[in-house]
Amino acid sequence: MEGEQESSHTTFSRNPHLKNPNLYFNRELSWIQFNRHVLDEAKDHSHPLLERVKFLSIFANNLDEFFMIRVSGLHQQLQEGVTKASPDGLSPGEQLDAIYHTLVPLLEEAVKTWNDDIIPALKEEGIIIHTYETLHEEQKYNIRNYFIKEIFPVLTPLAFDKSHPFPFISNLALNLAVILRKRGHKEDLFARIKIPNKLFPRLIPVPVVGDGQNIRGRHEFIFLEEVIAENLDLLFPGMDVRAAYPFRVTRDADIEIEEDEADDLLVAVQESIGRRWVGRPVRIEVSSWMDQSVCSMMAEKMAGFPHMFYRLSGPVGMADLMCLVDINRPDLKDTPFIPSVPKKIENEQNLFTKIKARDFILFHPYESFQPVIQLVNQAAHDPDVLAIKMTLYRSGAKSPVIAALLDARENGKAVSVVVELKARFDEENNIGWAKALEHAGVHVVYGIMGLKVHAKLCLIVRREREGIIRYVHMSSGNYNATTARIYTDIGLFTADPEIASDVSNLFNALTGYSNYMAYNHLMVSPKYIRRGILSLIEREIQRQKEHQDGHIILKLNALQDAEMIRALYRASQAGVKIDLQIRGICCLRPGIPGVSENISVSTIVGRFLEHSRIYYFHNGGDEIVLMGSADLMPRNLNRRIEVLFPILDQRIRREIISTILPVHLNDTVKKRILTKDGSYIRAVPEGEALHAQEWLIAHRGIWNEHMDEENGKLHKNIDI
Known part of the structure; x- marks a missing residue:
């Protein structure tokens, strides 16, 4: 055992009050x-x-x-x-x-x-x-x-x-x-x-x-x-x-x-x-x-x-x-590797065409961050692009993204950037970038009163033959080319009109006085992520009661919020299977009879910092996958502008459910399992060992390759 938070002799009543x-x-x-x-x-x-x-x-x-x-x-x-x-x-x-x-x-x-x-x-x-x-x-x-x-x-x-x-x-x-x-x-x-x-x-x-x-x-x-x-x-x-x-x-x-x-x-x-x-x-x-x-x-x-x-x-x-x-x-040192680029966009000069054709994801650092930079660069120089809007939380000391935004402004684009000045220990960097962007004529907004803007969003507005088309990139990670090599993050590219409309309305709320709330697909905090996730947990509880098929998987950086933990306890009490992979802080105690015996908690610490957030709800087979910037902590739910976005494309959803989630959950090399006394034990392999991060390096980009297979041909799933 790797150390305990409190005595392993702690006892629990069979049905304790959930605020105990x-x-x-x-x-x-x-x-x-x-x-x-x-x-x-x-x-x-x-x-x-x-x-x-x-x-x-x-x-x-x-x-x-x-x-x-x-x-x-x-x-x-x-x-x-x-x-x-x-x-x-x-x-x-x-x-x-x-x-x-x-x-x-x-x-x-x-x-x-x-x-x-x-x-x-x-x-x-x-x-x-x-x-x-x-x-x-x-x-x-x-x-x-x-x-x-x-x-x-x-x-x-x-x-x-x-x-x-x-x-x-x-x-x-x-x-x-x-x-x-x-x-x-x-x-x-x-x-x-x-x-x-x-x-x-x-x-x-x-x-x-x-x-x-x-x-x-x-x-x-x-x-x-x-x-x-x-x-x-x-x-x-x-x-x-x-x-x-x-x-x-x-x-x-x-x-x-x-x-x-x-x-x-x-x-x-x-x-x-x-x-x-x-x-x-x-x-x-x-x-x-x-x-x-x-x-x-x-x-x-x-x-x-x-x-x-x-x-x-x-x-x-x-x-x-x-x-x-x-x-x-x-x-x-670790053997270096070259991040992959999906074949559908490799050497592609016009990313807009590919994004409009179908959504796709990039999983960093296994896949390159370069297409994100390329998209902003392309937007900066494309005569049909009218506007670029972005949120910047931690962009790094020498940011190619900001260089592209400066080029865009020089080329006459309308550029708006929400710079979070209060990003802890990055304040000086962000102040410097904010001043440089303002000097170039960019519309710079310094966050929201009383809130940190932690959402990672890019919106590009382009005039095309059929009218105005909006292109969106959303991610769990910052627009930072350096951390994209050492943090695991997933970003989505889409031109879905309803999601693009949501992102437009959110930017209006960030930069103006809009109090827009009726988002089509996005969950936005404060307020709505808490309400949305609690609703999805309750839906799984009802499904479990009626059909015995409730299942929740959460891959997060931290789980601290007491109300969310109580909701997960109620789901466990109802019999819902809950798999949690929490990299850092986890205040939920698994394995308590009558409370959390249906909850497993694991963590992975390895070569890369696990940073992606994935929310999965079985939803009676009509599976829901959400990703984004938010953990289940009071600060994320109450004091930050955060976004969770749904994966609407069935092919992407299938790859997350059948490849990305199970390869992490089934790790037997770097995974540690949290016990009810607060100690962690190493996973014990049953058969061939699986090292999730090394597997993802070796198979980098396979999820995008499978999405390109004709007729939606399924590959062999890793068993969840």
Whole structure:
């Protein structure tokens, strides 16, 4: 078993009230379970070595964001005296306590993986992570010279004493706490040095020395903070350096914008970004050998308390290990593959013709994101295209989609873009793009008051012989060419008039004062996704009561919303078969007699980040498949503009039901199964093992090929 959220001895009454806290997993602890799975991938020797380093870095980066957003929110509740319990019955203080006690052993496991597993494995491959003691004398000499010439001039030691206030420690900045004494004195002095790891590599390359035959292709490094710590005599001449402890402070980075008080949302977001680095401390990471008196002093000066301190016997800030992945060692990385392009659009110069002929999907990263870019580019230069409308949530630093939109405006198209300025940690990127688009004459809308626009939509209006035709692309993923290579997302291309009309009306609601609600096919949140999904669940309950054929499959990133969970519990109680594959947070507890014994929950964590959302309802054989941007979380259902769109084309629906869903549900290599006590167990293969992501790489595009077969010829299904 891979760790538990609570005791496996928890008991349940046969027919408990569906609001009973024992029926729910804690949101924060469930997320930690997901991040545990990321760490498991770092420990998995079936991955190439540098991919394992990548997973360890992702594990650490995930924790940074978790503390900046989720833990900071609990701290704020505690500070404001909030005592309201979460659905699982824990108060904010109890959640903080549980988080701490869950994370301490997990962090020890991460450090042990780095120290005892990955570092020796790297050394065997000629990638050596030095301590100062393992350097040759010649290397020490070279590193000291490098320190003197490059690093020393940018360092600024800050003393702390009666005449010097305690220095401000910015968010996620790496530091050394230096303990000094004047020679001949007994009083300890304190100084802080900020490690300039934004100006220098966190892992400093060490000049290789030795026999030429043995050093070819070798890479040697030492941590930047260790280089500084070993040369402190140059920073504090005449002083005795008694100790130097690495540490890092994580602060509340959840931007709060009083939108109803802001005259200009763009200015409000810009001003808020600056406050991200000065929020309240929520975590202090220190080296395991830091003296307790130093911890106590920092706690006093930063208003900290014991559960904020995490002692690490490895590097502080392991997210920086990602720099090792840049080493040119293809043999230590995943084998690259070329995403496929459906034959029907391969080398196609006019995508509009193909989209108008029939709908099709692209499943990234197995299929290329290039046709999406091509569509926007084609629209930008096609003289018959009149207008382009898009939503942009995370578009990336160098966006070919935005470049195409700028071309479109230059070519006289009417271009409207809804840029979500409040996309967390992408605010600066989005502000830059918004300004560039506005400068080019694009109509830019900065989201909706009180809501985030998370829907992924593109609408192209084209004048053709028979009149105005509207082309639509909708997806679960962002218009981001970089993440399309590492996130699994499904996008739909369609010219269906009713769907196009829905998308047009939604854009009018986003950019104007329309309060349009009567969508033909789209489910739009807030309000209507909740209502629509609850209605479909109730329909399955009725079908089960009448015909015993109820079946629901949900493939999501997260399942947290209590009302949705209760609806799924009611469906299970009625006998509906429910298969859930939830990548991350899952607050539903499966396998409880009388409540959820008909619900199975699994998760897949692997090479790609599972990001697509698929909603399947058997509906008495008239099967319904919905896809889109929304998870079943309060934020998606209540506080975001989200879209779920139906798959109306029977061929596409058949491929999702017979290929894409079952290959994920039947994975026996990367799939973990959630048990009622909160632990996850590995799937056990019955026969030949199935690795879903590897299968999809090997068979990439097969779903589109089958859709092109004459007479709708069916291929052999994977058994659901």
